[in-house]
Amino acid sequence: MPFNFKRTEIEGLVIIEPRVFADGRGFFLETYKKSDFVKEGITEEFVQDNHSFSCKGVLRGVHLQKGASAQGKLVRCLAGAVWDVAVDLRPGSATFGKWFGIELSSENNIMFYIPPGFGHGFVTLEDNTHFLYKCTHEYDPKNDSGIIWNDADLAIEWPLTDGLSFSDKDLVLQSFSKFKEGL
């Protein structure tokens, strides 16, 4: 089996450890295989691939697309390292408002599947971090939404909190309570 799939305490989140084939030249690994992922229950079709590059201390998120534009994401770090966070924002979920964080890096090659309905964000732990991810819905800015990174109710434990850089948009994202009002 080229992938080791591990579940978390939040239903739907999947940690994926690819099998690394190392040899004298370097290594080879598969980053996605439909048949294995469908067997694991990750049946959504991926329709868009994204790539972001950041220096250390960049925090992107917490973002999601609303309604029918909700995106599932299969994320990984090609170079560098991130602390990646998924927040359960699925109305009616037993873990609504709960978050899960994991370090993804070019060292550990770990991938992370985040189903539609979750907020997603990460903070980069190293310079020259290249973050790649597959999405199950195309970009739909009309349905872009998010929650401020340091919302007290979500209480996400970010490993870096000082000297961070943000987009202007991320600095004025709504609170979790405001987000809930809109549901």
Ligand SMILES: Cc1cn([C@H]2C[C@H](O)[C@@H](COP(=O)(O)OP(=O)(O)O[C@H]3O[C@H](C)C(=O)[C@H](O)[C@H]3O)O2)c(=O)[nH]c1=O
């Ligand atoms: C997401 C996206 C953005 N853009 C354009 C819109 C902006 O002009 C520019 C930068 O977008 P933004 O500042 O929203 O990029 P991030 O802050 O990295 O946003 C992402 O960060 C978190 C971690 C996510 O999980 C989402 O995929 C996404 O929200 O790229 C596009 O053209 N297509 C896209 O799919």
